Amino acid sequence: AFRNLPPGPKGLPLVGNILLAADNDWLASPQRKDDYGELMYLSVFGKGILVINSQRVAVDLLEKRSNIYSDRPRYISFNEFLTENLTFFLTGYGDLWRRFRRPAVEGFSKSVVPDFYPIQNREAIMLALALVKSPPSAKRHFRRHAWSIILSINYRLPPVESEDDPVIIGIVDHVERLSHEVEPGARLVEYFPWMRYIPSRFAKWKRDAQYWFVQDSLRYERLLSKVVDDLAKGIDQPSFGATLLKNQGKYRLSEREQAWLVGDMLTAGGETTSNTLHWWLLVLLAHPEVQVRAQAELDEVVGYARPPTFADLPSLPYIRAMVKEVLRWSPTVPFGIPHTSSADDWYEGMFIPKGTLILPNMRVVNFDTAVFGADSARFNPARYLDEKGQVKVVMDGREEGHASFGYGRRVCPGRFVAEGTLGIDFATLLWALRFERPEGAKGELDVNTPVHSGLVAHPVPFEFKAVPRFAEAETLLKAALDLYE
Numbered sequence: 001a002f003r004n005l006p007p008g009p010k011g012l013p014l015v016g017n018i019l020l021a022a023d024n025d026w027l028a029s030p031q032r033k034d035d036y037g038e039l040m041y042l043s044v045f046g047k048g049i050l051v052i053n054s055q056r057v058a059v060d061l062l063e064k065r066s067n068i069y070s071d072r073p074r075y076i077s078f079n080e081f082l083t084e085n086l087t088f089f090l091t092g093y094g095d096l097w098r099r100f101r102r103p104a105v106e107g108f109s110k111s112v113v114p115d116f117y118p119i120q121n122r123e124a125i126m127l128a129l130a131l132v133k134s135p136p137s138a139k140r141h142f143r144r145h146a147w148s149i150i151l152s153i154n155y156r157l158p159p160v161e162s163e164d165d166p167v168i169i170g171i172v173d174h175v176e177r178l179s180h181e182v183e184p185g186a187r188l189v190e191y192f193p194w195m196r197y198i199p200s201r202f203a204k205w206k207r208d209a210q211y212w213f214v215q216d217s218l219r220y221e222r223l224l225s226k227v228v229d230d231l232a233k234g235i236d237q238p239s240f241g242a243t244l245l246k247n248q249g250k251y252r253l254s255e256r257e258q259a260w261l262v263g264d265m266l267t268a269g270g271e272t273t274s275n276t277l278h279w280w281l282l283v284l285l286a287h288p289e290v291q292v293r294a295q296a297e298l299d300e301v302v303g304y305a306r307p308p309t310f311a312d313l314p315s316l317p318y319i320r321a322m323v324k325e326v327l328r329w330s331p332t333v334p335f336g337i338p339h340t341s342s343a344d345d346w347y348e349g350m351f352i353p354k355g356t357l358i359l360p361n362m363r364v365v366n367f368d369t370a371v372f373g374a375d376s377a378r379f380n381p382a383r384y385l386d387e388k389g390q391v392k393v394v395m396d397g398r399e400e401g402h403a404s405f406g407y408g409r410r411v412c413p414g415r416f417v418a419e420g421t422l423g424i425d426f427a428t429l430l431w432a433l434r435f436e437r438p439e440g441a442k443g444e445l446d447v448n449t450p451v452h453s454g455l456v457a458h459p460v461p462f463e464f465k466a467v468p469r470f471a472e473a474e475t476l477l478k479a480a481l482d483l484y485e
């Protein structure tokens with residue numbers, strides 16, 4: 001039969017980027033949907049890439065046909081040697097993924113995440129105190145904060161004091177190794193698969209990958225052994241590690257698989273969260289009216305006698321709407337984590353070959369004017385509120401109201417914990433502090449230039465100032481922090 005591929009550009013501006021090798025900003029422009037429609041097909045180095053430009057098609061393929069759209073791209077050096085398939089978010093669709101997925105979903109479900117509120121609440125207060133003291137490096141504060149939260153959630157470790165903590169450095173190195181390994185052109189073996197059989201003493205890439213697999217396994221095994229020791233001593237505080245260890249019979253994971261799964265939830269949950277916070281601060285500075293409205297809500301609901309807690313969030317609809325709006329608006333994970341099709345498929349007369357890399361174009365879907373209106377590119381939390389000021393469902397059948405957590409069987413299992421962190425952070429930071437641009441800051445704030453690195457995109461660095469909103473704010477934060485010591 002005639003194979004009618006979806007439309008797409010012929011020559012492409014090629015830039016070496018993780019997994020896709022095409023210019024990210026060009027791909028993420030709303031113009032692409034006007035040019036090519038809801039499905040856009042590119043061929044890069046002989047590899048087919050389908051970019052999905054609408055919620056309708058993303059749901060049709062990645063959710064309604066999830067049996068053949070839930071795989072991930074496979075790499076020889078990455079999957080076989082560097083990680084032995086143990087990186088949950090990049091592992092193929094099969095038995096191991098299923099054994100990882102169930103505990104991840106259950107361990108971070110809506111009903112379990114309240115166990116982690118005390119950790120998130122304490123960390124929100126620590127973040128507010130840190131931002132008053134040394135504002136210039138927001139990124140460092142956000143990163144320390146996000147890693148510290150997920151380390152406590154996974155292992156019940158005490159808060160890490162600095163972004164330069166050796167545990168964080170080890171994890172960040174690991175994340176960088178992962179993204180480097182899957183960069184197009186990084187490993188010749190991807191183009192000449194027979195090279196996988198070269199003995200490692202003749203192949204440095206293989207030797208290195210095997211070496212790091214052992215090191216990374218040891219790191220995550222060591223971290224989890226702390227929870228093993230705690231449980232042996234009768235210390236049983238809720239953590240993802242403890243959930244796994246206490247349900248070994250149910251989850252059927254080997255010790256090494258357990259250690260990697262907890263490590264994977266760590267690597268998936270750190271930079272995504274801290275980067276979203278960084279975009280939030282930037283867009284907040286660009287929209288002073290949003291800050292004023294959030295603070296009016298906080299003053300009315302929480303008052304000035306104590307910082308907010310999770311118990312306040314149900315009465316803070318504007319803050320909760322802001323969580324949705326930041327996730328919708330921010331370009332943190334602009335193409336999600338790629339899916340791969342595991343069988344030939346036809347969709348509305350178009351052919352999608354087996355093995356096609358599938359990228360949901362998050363910014364295009366999240367800025368769809370048919371769903372979000374003509375002002376879809378504007379940061380405006382109020383779009384998620386109804387006439388009574390309550391949070392409303394904006395996107396059909398999708399409670400979170402945006403595409404940023406991905407789709408189908410691969411949808412982000414960390415989404416409830418991520419929403420909790422963002423909610424309590426926004427409430428606590430805006431209760432205590434007013435964020436401003438410093439006097440004499442030059443030029444316009446640049447909210448439109450994501451700096452891509454691996455699967456995530458960062459804002460260009462910017463300056464800000466955090467000013468306590470009232471005299472007792474700091475004292476009250478410190479007093480509240482003592483409750484968690």
Ligand code: HEM
Pocket residue numbers: 088089090101104108150264265266268269270272273276332333336337338339404405406407408409410411412413414415417418
């Ligand atoms: C703002 C924060 C976050 C954003 C924007 C985000 C976004 C995403 C996206 C787009 C995907 C891909 C879904 C797909 O393939 O369709 C994903 C997957 C995943 N996320 Fe998140 N995430 C966030 C926070 C977290 C946190 C805090 C954790 C861990 C606690 C986490 C763990 C994971 C894991 C393990 C996967 C892979 C699931 C699989 O392959 O089956 N994420 N996330």
